[in-house]
Amino acid sequence: MSFKERVYSLLRKVPKGKVVTYGQLAKMAGKPRAARAIGVFMRINPDAPRTPCHRVVASDGSLTGYSAQGGVKKKKRMLVEEGVFFIKDKVDLAKSCLNNRYTFTS
DNA sequence: AAAATGACGGTGT
DNA sequence: TACACCGCCATTT
Numbered sequence A: 001m002s003f004k005e006r007v008y009s010l011l012r013k014v015p016k017g018k019v020v021t022y023g024q025l026a027k028m029a030g031k032p033r034a035a036r037a038i039g040v041f042m043r044i045n046p047d048a049p050r051t052p053c054h055r056v057v058a059s060d061g062s063l064t065g066y067s068a069q070g071g072v073k074k075k076k077r078m079l080v081e082e083g084v085f086f087i088k089d090k091v092d093l094a095k096s097c098l099n100n101r102y103t104f105t106s
Numbered sequence B: 001a002a003a004a005t006g007a008c009g010g011t012g013t
Numbered sequence C: 001t002a003c004a005c006c007g008c009c010a011t012t013t
Helices: A003-011 A022-028 A035-043 A071-082
Strands: none
Touching: A003 A022, A003 A035, A022 A035
């Protein structure tokens, strides 16, 4: 299983109403410094409906991108729809950031 | 094998 | 708060 696949499977476990940062995903998948590479994985997300790539935000809570129709604007709308807290156009990480740990084998 | 490609993150101004 | 810089990295050419 490639690093990319691990990231995707972890992302699929992020519950609605919560978000995770690229850096956290990287750490969970076992490569703390691979946040940037993960950004690429999201961009080329092959299975958009099944993988909630809209729940991935930057470390400061800003929405840095969304390749699907609508761009970041659509992304924010989806998150608000799910109940994620916002402060202007940034996610309120203190309230909506996933801080629990998800494992591969769980 | 080497270079290019980004939806990053931390630091400094 | 906001930029610009720069180091990092898996994947694909």
